[in-house]
Amino acid sequence: MAEKDVIIGLEVHVQLNKLNSKLFCGCSTKYHDAPPNTHTCPVCLGLPGTLPVLNRRAVEYAIRVALALKCDIQGETLFYRKNYYYPDLPKAFQITQYDFPVGLGGKILIKGEDGEEKTIRITRVHMEEDPGRLVHAGTIDRAKYSMVDYNRCGMSLLEVVTEPDLRSPKEARSFLDKLRNILEYLDVFDGDLEGAMRIDSNISLVGGERAEVKNISSHKGVEKALAYEITRQRSARRRGVAQVQETRHYDELRGITVTIRTKEEAHDYRYFPEPDLVPMRIADWVPRVEAELPELPDAKRERFVSDYAIADDHAKSLTSEIRVANFYEDVAKRATPRLTAVWIADVLKGELNYRDVTIDRFRVDDMVEILDMIEKGTITEKGAVEVIRTILDHLGDPSEVDPAGVVEAKGLARAEDDAVKEAVRAAVKECSQAVADYRSGNEKAINFIVGMVMKKTRGRADPGEANRLVKEELERTGRA
Ligand SMILES: [Zn+2]
Structure with a gap:
């Protein structure tokens, strides 16, 4: 204070x-x-x-x-x-x-x-x-x-x-x-x-x-x-x-x-x-000497906000270290700048600090690939965090891992839509008690059904998406 x-x-x-x-x-x-x-x-x-x-x-x-x-x-x-x-x-x-x-x-x-x-x-x-x-x-x-x-x-x-x-x-x-x-x-x-x-x-x-x-x-x-x-x-x-x-x-x-x-x-x-x-x-x-001065943190922060349309807090966090700022710009050239800002400032930096590792150990290519998977929806956000953690945990190993390898090895690929829909149909059929509770006004009962969907897809469905699909299915079957 x-x-x-x-x-x-x-x-x-x-x-x-x-x-x-x-x-x-x-x-x-x-x-x-x-x-x-x-x-x-x-x-x-x-x-x-x-x-x-x-x-x-x-x-x-x-x-x-x-x-x-x-x-x-x-x-x-x-x-x-x-x-x-x-x-x-x-x-x-x-x-x-x-x-x-x-x-x-x-x-x-x-x-x-x-x-x-x-x-x-x-x-x-x-x-x-x-x-x-x-x-x-x-x-x-x-x-x-x-x-x-x-x-x-x-x-x-x-x-x-x-x-x-x-x-x-x-x-x-x-x-x-x-x-x-x-x-x-x-x-x-x-x-x-x-x-x-x-x-x-x-x-x-x-x-x-x-x-x-x-x-x-x-x-x-x-x-x-x-x-x-x-x-x-x-x-x-x-x-x-x-x-x-x-x-x-x-x-x-x-x-x-x-x-x-x-x-x-x-x-x-x-x-x-x-x-x-x-x-x-x-x-x-x-x-x-003045003519050769590089762009300094405060100026870079302002430029990040105007060039990349990112939040000022993110710009501040990203420019608080020249290495992080350079890493951000290298990635943002090849991915969506706003999404990049969120994932570097809010996730990657924390994981790096926790392990006392500097950002130059993380590959730009890997970050671009992870952001691409998030954007295409091939992994969930939770899955993406897991990929980042796994890569950091294997730094310096003789067998360093890459994002696709981690997704494959840990089965993090988001379940295909059809598979999720199939799981939703099955879950609604199986959880007759929860369905009855939901229909009689207990809205919380839906969580039990969504939980069943997550279990059936081994966690690879997006919980929000599963919730939406379960509601749809309840409406469809309720009408019949
Ligand atoms: Zn000397």
Whole structure:
């Protein structure tokens, strides 16, 4: 529930993991399955005497994201050194941006708690390099030692900072889902890769001190950590415990946040302009990058409604992931668009979520074939759901199944009309008691007869159709 006294702002670190090389060196970004410390070089290890060489494409991607988030692109942008010591940061400074970020003042539309569209303001979008990764032996607050992996060191990051416009953990999640969706549309980001998005959340109650919960990588984790914080802060206030501004860690296993450090004084990072990189005039790049921007989720949703005449709710559901949107359009070209929308948004997506499978594993051809069978009436809707489930259950099997095969193997073909009519005639003859009850005014008695028809056709008749045929037969025989 949105609560008036809850204030949440997010700082989202987005890894531009679709780039081929790191931000300032030629090391490959495809380290996710590699052994630790195999994707490194003197530059990203911060050895003395090395110099950064800026990845031009990373700047383009940053502009692309800032434009999509409706930011003002700054005419000139500059890198700074943020000085601090940490084992995952071998240079003892991080190259980041400070006074002159790529973009300022953007926004994202999300669905607010009241169901209405809500604008979340973006403060800034800036570029920086990713530090390495510490692997703790056990939980962060109890580990006896930690190991460091520099494969991630020097990856291109974007930091997206929001204004404190979010009012509930659910809104925070909804913002993150929308941001991920936009980034995937822009083809700069793969959210499935480990550590692709890491989120720091600032949360406070009105008039209270702020807690920052650092470094959560799942959207669900952020939602849970914020819910925990609201409860914790409220309870502290009720008990009259003084709150201090602090940094906390979310322990996913225990579902709680624990304090890491209190901010009695602000950190002094001694920011100063990075002397090894010149300022960049990016204003001139904007028209070209803008011309290459793909269609974004909100625009695609509007187009789906107008081009395919589908419901807005369906359009929203279908555009909530670029993969789903593409799948929909591929199928809708070869099937009835409205029927396609209903079956993908209301049925297929649910079955995929339930199994935690992405839509690209489902074949477009199979979906077209299933919709064709529904439209021709060769299977019932119930049968179609069964076909979809069976195909999903056999994904990755050596003997993957196809729709026609499932219909054949499971006997899902809708009974021929003649067979249904035959079953209706027989059922009316056999159920003389139910027929008598029906004729004396007990309309519910018809259900018994329809049940008999379903039994005789082994469930392959359409129940609505069977009901209609039984009524017809009762009328016909009643007249005789
Ligand atoms: Zn390197």
